[in-house]
Amino acid sequence: MTHACQFIRDSATKAADLRHRAVLQKATGTYATKVQDTKSLFIDWSYGRELARQRKWEAVNDLAFHLEEFDLRATARGMTVHWAENAAEAREIILGLCKRHGVRKVVKSKSMVTEEIHLNDFLEENGVIPVESDLGEYIVQLRHEHPYHIVTPVMHLTKEDIDLTFHEKLGTPTGSTAEDLTLTARRVLRNEYLTADMGITGANFIIAETGMVCLTENEGNARLSSSMPRVHLAICGIEKVLPRLDDLALFLPMLAVSGTGQQLTCYNTMIGGPRQTTEVDGPDEVHVILLDNGRTELLADAEQREALHCIRCGACLNACPVFKNIGGHAYGTTYQGPIGSVITPHLRGLEEWKHLSYASSLCGGCAEVCPVHIELHHHLLRNRRNAVQTNGSGWLEQISFQLWSFAMRNTTIYRVCALLSRFGQGISRRLGIEGTALDPLQRWSKTRALPEIPARSFHDWWHERNQ
Amino acid sequence: MDQLFPNVAISVVKVLEGLGHQVDYPEGQTCCGQPAFNSGYWKEARDVAARFLDVFADAETIVCPSGSCTTMIREFYFDLFRDTADFKASAGVAAKTFEFTEFLARKLNVVDLGARFPGRVVWHDACHGLRGLCLKEEPRRLLRAVRGLDLLEMKESETCCGFGGTFSIKFPNISTAMDDVKVGSIEECGADYVASADSSCLMQIGGLLEKRGSKVKTIHIAEILASR
Numbered sequence: 001m002t003h004a005c006q007f008i009r010d011s012a013t014k015a016a017d018l019r020h021r022a023v024l025q026k027a028t029g030t031y032a033t034k035v036q037d038t039k040s041l042f043i044d045w046s047y048g049r050e051l052a053r054q055r056k057w058e059a060v061n062d063l064a065f066h067l068e069e070f071d072l073r074a075t076a077r078g079m080t081v082h083w084a085e086n087a088a089e090a091r092e093i094i095l096g097l098c099k100r101h102g103v104r105k106v107v108k109s110k111s112m113v114t115e116e117i118h119l120n121d122f123l124e125e126n127g128v129i130p131v132e133s134d135l136g137e138y139i140v141q142l143r144h145e146h147p148y149h150i151v152t153p154v155m156h157l158t159k160e161d162i163d164l165t166f167h168e169k170l171g172t173p174t175g176s177t178a179e180d181l182t183l184t185a186r187r188v189l190r191n192e193y194l195t196a197d198m199g200i201t202g203a204n205f206i207i208a209e210t211g212m213v214c215l216t217e218n219e220g221n222a223r224l225s226s227s228m229p230r231v232h233l234a235i236c237g238i239e240k241v242l243p244r245l246d247d248l249a250l251f252l253p254m255l256a257v258s259g260t261g262q263q264l265t266c267y268n269t270m271i272g273g274p275r276q277t278t279e280v281d282g283p284d285e286v287h288v289i290l291l292d293n294g295r296t297e298l299l300a301d302a303e304q305r306e307a308l309h310c311i312r313c314g315a316c317l318n319a320c321p322v323f324k325n326i327g328g329h330a331y332g333t334t335y336q337g338p339i340g341s342v343i344t345p346h347l348r349g350l351e352e353w354k355h356l357s358y359a360s361s362l363c364g365g366c367a368e369v370c371p372v373h374i375e376l377h378h379h380l381l382r383n384r385r386n387a388v389q390t391n392g393s394g395w396l397e398q399i400s401f402q403l404w405s406f407a408m409r410n411t412t413i414y415r416v417c418a419l420l421s422r423f424g425q426g427i428s429r430r431l432g433i434e435g436t437a438l439d440p441l442q443r444w445s446k447t448r449a450l451p452e453i454p455a456r457s458f459h460d461w462w463h464e465r466n467q
Numbered sequence: 468m469d470q471l472f473p474n475v476a477i478s479v480v481k482v483l484e485g486l487g488h489q490v491d492y493p494e495g496q497t498c499c500g501q502p503a504f505n506s507g508y509w510k511e512a513r514d515v516a517a518r519f520l521d522v523f524a525d526a527e528t529i530v531c532p533s534g535s536c537t538t539m540i541r542e543f544y545f546d547l548f549r550d551t552a553d554f555k556a557s558a559g560v561a562a563k564t565f566e567f568t569e570f571l572a573r574k575l576n577v578v579d580l581g582a583r584f585p586g587r588v589v590w591h592d593a594c595h596g597l598r599g600l601c602l603k604e605e606p607r608r609l610l611r612a613v614r615g616l617d618l619l620e621m622k623e624s625e626t627c628c629g630f631g632g633t634f635s636i637k638f639p640n641i642s643t644a645m646d647d648v649k650v651g652s653i654e655e656c657g658a659d660y661v662a663s664a665d666s667s668c669l670m671q672i673g674g675l676l677e678k679r680g681s682k683v684k685t686i687h688i689a690e691i692l693a694s695r
């Protein structure tokens with residue numbers, strides 16, 4: 001099945017699932033209220049957004065320079081920096097490290113990039129056990145699912161669903177409270193930190209000026225994953241670099257507000273290298289993988305480059321009415337929602353993923369909430385244009401629009417077409433086929449009534465009046 | 468507008484003439500090009516839009532009873548005509564194009580048009596008017612001044628109705644689910660009418676209301692403002 005067919009099937013199923021909708025509306029509703037409250041603490045949120053947009057512009061438009069500076073400074077701090085061109089290269093680097101250090105178990109904190117390179121399956125195939133330590137990701141792993149949302153991996157589950165999952169997978173009694181469930185996860189996971197040989201994390205930002213890795217989270221699991229095992233590996237997309245340490249003063253609160261409605265997340269960690277001789281805690285080695293995996297393609301495209309400004313806050317998903325009806329899994333991508341629809345065609349191929357750019361009403365809700373002000377809906381339109389230019393939309397549609405364009409440039413033909421549609425509607429109503437499978441307009445009329453075309457057009461009225 | 472919703476256009480003419488303006492209707496006009504543009508057919512869209520620029524080149528002010536078409540001209544023509552010979556002309560036309568409620572409330576600064584329309588009305592914030600043109604208070608101000616009209620608010624008034632042009636037929640299931648959410652909020656607030664400045668949204672919302680046999684009716688704000 002093609003990705004487009006899968007999307008059409010799954011999105012239709014989810015769109016009709018009212019329970020799913022209710023769970024999602026509740027989650028996004030709570031989120032929206034929290035964000036609104038926190039945003040109101042800012043004197044001028046929109047100024048912050050513009051500033052963030054400028055800083056990201058600066059970072060992305062001189063990306064090579066900032067990455068090289070990061071490499072230099074991180075190396076000087078005793079970290080090892082690896083550059084991976086694609087997913088396979090990144091996986092090989094990780095496997096190499098596992099082999100060299102005799103790693104049998106890896107404890108992971110939340111990282112979408114490891115999802116992007118399908119790391120968990122790969123590790124398992126190679127005899128290494130990956131354990132997710134973010135509570136949401138841990139639940140996802142127990143259920144053998146993929147994260148539903150880039151920030152909130154189990155947004156689609158209720159407490160009862162999680163209770164049942166724990167009961168089935170961990171043998172806890174049903175009817176546990178949220179506190180009980182959290183404590184269970186905590187108990188299980190503590191042991192994993194102690195026995196893991198390697199910790200793998202993502203990176204929310206990397207800082208060129210200081211060669212440091214920044215992790216921001218709410219559970220302390222990223223801090224534990226990066227400090228308890230012998231080896232720490234951080235992997236991130238190349239767009240995560242910020243020029244200065246000072247930039248975090250802007251981006252940490254922007255990310256926290258847009259991501260979860262918090263003023264700041266609970267744990268913000270700066271990683272500056274492996275354990276020093278004077279220190280008691282920390283890993284023996286720290287590795288950083290800078291992953292390209294299609295990002296330089298996007299970088300080369302001046303028109304759409306700003307999609308690399310994304311800080312993965314998830315706000316555009318939560319604001320998107322399409323997402324709120326079809327949920328995260330229907331997309332079939334690592335990155336869901338508007339940003340996913342914009343970047344996936346660039347990262348994984350326009351031909352196979354262009355359908356996502358059409359699956360939007362272009363309401364602009366995403367661009368409105370984006371903390372770095374990416375004009376997401378404009379990029380969806382550009383993807384559509386690119387898809388048409390590479391001849392990817394079928395001959396029927398192509399001919400239709402050519403005819404349409406012709407008719408719209410000729411008032412006589414336009415009026416004839418108008419007359420014909422009136423006639424057509426008359427027939428379809430008289431035959432009683434409107435809304436049935438025989439109706440040529442059934443993709444509309446099956447679920448929605450069509451307005452009746454009035455007998456007299458405005459044009460007619462204008463003429464009569466001016467006679 | 469011309470074919471499906473002539474009464475909206477007629478109402479616009481009445482309101483503007485009532486304020487003492489001289490209204491012209493260039494008969495060569497057809498479409499701003501949005502359907503093709505939104506579907507990725509920028510060349511076809513550009514051809515049609517170039518005609519729009521021609522037809523309206525000499526107009527003093529262009530008033531359009533649709534936030535969607537206005538946003539197309541004001542915001543998206545910049546994308547469409549970038550690096551083309553018509554760019555300057557498109558910017559010129561964009562600068563004199565106004566959405567109907569924007570023109571009344573912002574440009575002319577009128578509030579009370581002497582309209583009378585008894586009933587409970589809820590306003591649907593159409594996406595393009597709201598986010599493209601930042602019209603939130605303006606239409607509400609105009610409605611509050613209408614005699615007999617009781618202006619209600621609904622939950623999620625800023626959420627898209629799911630129309631989105633060809634999206635509504637390419638993905639009818641998603642589009643209708645979005646419509647269902649919208650219609651739910653409308654019915655919940657107890658309105659007799661749902662009003663908007665975009666006929667396309669009203670067609671989408673009205674289509675589902677009618678399918679459901681709801682008593683709530685759709686109406687364009689121009690029709691309300693022209694009522695006496």
Ligand code: SF4
Binds near residue numbers: 313
């Ligand atoms: S595109 Fe903007 S809103 Fe969406 S995840 Fe990225 S930063 Fe957040």
